[in-house]
Amino acid sequence: MPTLPITANYRRHxxxxxxxxxxxxxxxxxxxxxxxxxxxxxxxLVDEISGGNEDRAVVHMLDGDAYAFSVVYLHTRHGLPLRRDASTPHDQSIDP
Known part of the structure; x- marks a missing residue:
């Protein structure tokens, strides 16, 4: 069975x-x-949507940007402040 591509897109709500x-x-x-x-x-949700398929690839994105999600998520996870001069525009308005 081929790899199941999955996206997870996050946004402020x-x-x-x-x-x-x-x-x-x-x-x-x-x-x-x-x-x-x-x-x-x-x-x-990934577990539910994949229907038990273990051969899956998930890309996590912040407003469609995987790099921005990685930056914000890792800073949040480690309790680090986001630099205001960071390279992603999402860093300017995100409060984890």
């Missing part, structure tokens, strides 16, 4: 975060109070 997990055939959504909680929700 009021005071929290929304995440949309998508394959070519299916879309699932969730909201969470913080970015770390949204990442946990995404993992649960």
């Amino acid at each position: 009021g005071d929290g975060w929304a995440v949309t997990v998508r394959t070519a055939e299916k879309v699932l959504d969730a909201v969470a109070p913080g970015l770390i909680a949204a990442r946990v929700q995404a993992d649960q």
